[in-house]
Amino acid sequence: MQQPELIPHLFRTEYRKIIAVLCKRFGFVEIETAEDIASDTFMLAAQTWSLKGIPPNPVAWLYTVAKNKAKNFLHQQATFTNKIVPATSTAENSATIPEYEIDLSPQNINDSQLQMMFAICHPTIAVEAQIGLSLRILCGFGIEEIADAFLTNKETINKRLFRAKEKLREENIPIELPGITEIDERLHSVLATIYLLFSEGYYSISNNKTLRKELCFEAMRLCNMLVENKHTNKPPVNALLSLMCFHASRFEARINEQGELILYDEQDTSLWDADLISKGSYFLNCSATGNQLSKYHLEAAIAYWSTQKDDTHEKWETVLQLYNRLLRIEYSPIAALNRTFALSKANGKQEAIIEAEKLQLTSNHFYYTLLGELYKGIDNVKARLHFEKALSLAKTSTDKATIQKKVDQLTS
Amino acid sequence: MDEYMLIFRHQDGTKIASPEQIQIWMKQTMDWIGGISAQGKFVEGNGLPFDDSKVVWHQGVVTDGPFGEIKETIGGYIVVKAGSIEEAVEFAKGCPVLQGDGNSVEVRKIAKGDGVHK
Numbered sequence: 001m002q003q004p005e006l007i008p009h010l011f012r013t014e015y016r017k018i019i020a021v022l023c024k025r026f027g028f029v030e031i032e033t034a035e036d037i038a039s040d041t042f043m044l045a046a047q048t049w050s051l052k053g054i055p056p057n058p059v060a061w062l063y064t065v066a067k068n069k070a071k072n073f074l075h076q077q078a079t080f081t082n083k084i085v086p087a088t089s090t091a092e093n094s095a096t097i098p099e100y101e102i103d104l105s106p107q108n109i110n111d112s113q114l115q116m117m118f119a120i121c122h123p124t125i126a127v128e129a130q131i132g133l134s135l136r137i138l139c140g141f142g143i144e145e146i147a148d149a150f151l152t153n154k155e156t157i158n159k160r161l162f163r164a165k166e167k168l169r170e171e172n173i174p175i176e177l178p179g180i181t182e183i184d185e186r187l188h189s190v191l192a193t194i195y196l197l198f199s200e201g202y203y204s205i206s207n208n209k210t211l212r213k214e215l216c217f218e219a220m221r222l223c224n225m226l227v228e229n230k231h232t233n234k235p236p237v238n239a240l241l242s243l244m245c246f247h248a249s250r251f252e253a254r255i256n257e258q259g260e261l262i263l264y265d266e267q268d269t270s271l272w273d274a275d276l277i278s279k280g281s282y283f284l285n286c287s288a289t290g291n292q293l294s295k296y297h298l299e300a301a302i303a304y305w306s307t308q309k310d311d312t313h314e315k316w317e318t319v320l321q322l323y324n325r326l327l328r329i330e331y332s333p334i335a336a337l338n339r340t341f342a343l344s345k346a347n348g349k350q351e352a353i354i355e356a357e358k359l360q361l362t363s364n365h366f367y368y369t370l371l372g373e374l375y376k377g378i379d380n381v382k383a384r385l386h387f388e389k390a391l392s393l394a395k396t397s398t399d400k401a402t403i404q405k406k407v408d409q410l411t412s
Numbered sequence: 413m414d415e416y417m418l419i420f421r422h423q424d425g426t427k428i429a430s431p432e433q434i435q436i437w438m439k440q441t442m443d444w445i446g447g448i449s450a451q452g453k454f455v456e457g458n459g460l461p462f463d464d465s466k467v468v469w470h471q472g473v474v475t476d477g478p479f480g481e482i483k484e485t486i487g488g489y490i491v492v493k494a495g496s497i498e499e500a501v502e503f504a505k506g507c508p509v510l511q512g513d514g515n516s517v518e519v520r521k522i523a524k525g526d527g528v529h530k
Contacts, residue, residue, distance in 0.1 A: 321439075324446030328454055336450035347443065355447050 015140035020112040129164030238287035239296035245280030246303035298326040316345035365393035416500035423514030440508035457490030
């Protein structure tokens with residue numbers, strides 16, 4: 001790899017590791033110092049490497065520089081502390097690690113990243129802030145990329161991150177893995193954030209396909225870290241990873257060159273990623289232990305059936321029952337609509353129309369698209385009215401185009 | 413929005429259904445509850461199997477089964493959210509238990525937010 005690509009690449013893979021280790025060492029009180037040290041390290045790399053060439057081991061070079069900068073900081077801090085405020089809380093860590101040592105071993109990097117994940121996804125931090133912080137600190141995204149992903153500007157993201165970091169300090173959130181009694185509950189919010197991160201990429205209306213894909217794969221990477229750690233390798237974690245693998249397997253097939261959405265029925269199945277589908281199945285099997293049935297289990301099972309293109313009654317009956325159970329655990333309008341579609345496939349359109357009309361999701365264009373689909377072939381006049389209503393509610397040009405096509409098919 | 417309990421009352425709990433019939437009822441029940449859940453109105457629910465059941469009476473008398481001298485018994489319940497008793501009754505009308513002659517669904521409001529119950 002040449003220098004121009006090397007630094008952004010290393011930034012993406014190494015920044016988050018350095019930040020996690022330094023934050024863990026300094027505590028959230030000094031999160032900005034940790035960020036500054038990590039950023040300065042990369043700045044120095046850019047300057048030095050362009051003059052002297054790339055060092056033989058660029059990662060080791062970065063770690064050495066980051067370590068030295070961190071040691072200098074700790075030294076200054078100690079000098080300050082010893083002279084002004086004796087006996088402070090930083091003494092806790094120094095029992096195991098020599099005073100100014102910075103441990104950038106793979107083990108400590110991994111532990112620190114996991115602990116950071118739990119700290120950032122702490123229930124007291126607003127969800128939006130959790131996602132921003134995750135992208136910045138756990139995934140090493142640039143502010144501009146985060147702004148792009150959220151379709152907003154850098155200033156908004158900076159403000160959001162600033163407030164989130166303040167909250168981490170105020171709440172004095174420890175950077176550690178939760179204890180055994182707490183872990184399931186805390187994992188719950190970590191998984192929720194990971195899934196949101198994934199959905200942000202998967203369903204985003206941003207046209208930047210590369211960025212969207214990266215968001216998805218970052219979410220999967222974080223989930224994979226949880227699977228690889230024995231304390232966090234729990235059934236719902238495997239279920240979520242499985243679910244994301246199944247969804248991601250259709251990434252190439254569901255968006256065309258123009259960034260437009262291709263509906264499931266019209267996807268080129270040769271573009272489905274067989275490797276990810278088999279990974280999805282593997283993790284789905286791993287999730288089938290214990291007696292906990294999470295919403296991720298149900299969603300993963302539904303996503304598995306989506307990788308089976310056959311239009312059999314058995315498939316739709318199974319999917320219907322999975323949606324019935326999913327909705328009992330957690331209601332969402334999209335699950336309600338999908339459930340009604342599965343109902344039409346399993347029990348027939350007449351029954352599904354009656355059920356659909358009870359949903360009354362009258363501000364949702366998918367609701368009217370579904371009603372249009374259900375009435376198609378039964379009452380085309382009503383079908384048309386529903387598609388037109390959907391058209392008036394749809395916001396993006398992709399959605400409008402998709403619905404327009406359905407209207408056109410009715411008349412032809 | 414209030415919560416209502418829909419209690420399934422079976423005329424004769426001692427009747428034995430075939431496994432096929434049970435499977436059909438099961439699907440109908442799951443679809444019925446799924447429909448309520450799809451409206452965001454399902455709170456909780458459970459079946460109450462007739463096996464392993466006892467009735468405890470005044471002064472510590474314990475008898476077998478929920479049936480005793482009366483045949484009618486409770487087979488399960490669900491709790492739904494509804495804006496009125498009428499809406500809760502509409503949900504109850506779809507209950508597959510009502511296919512059985514003499515069976516009924518009792519609709520009862522749950523005492524919440526009345527200043528006494530939590």
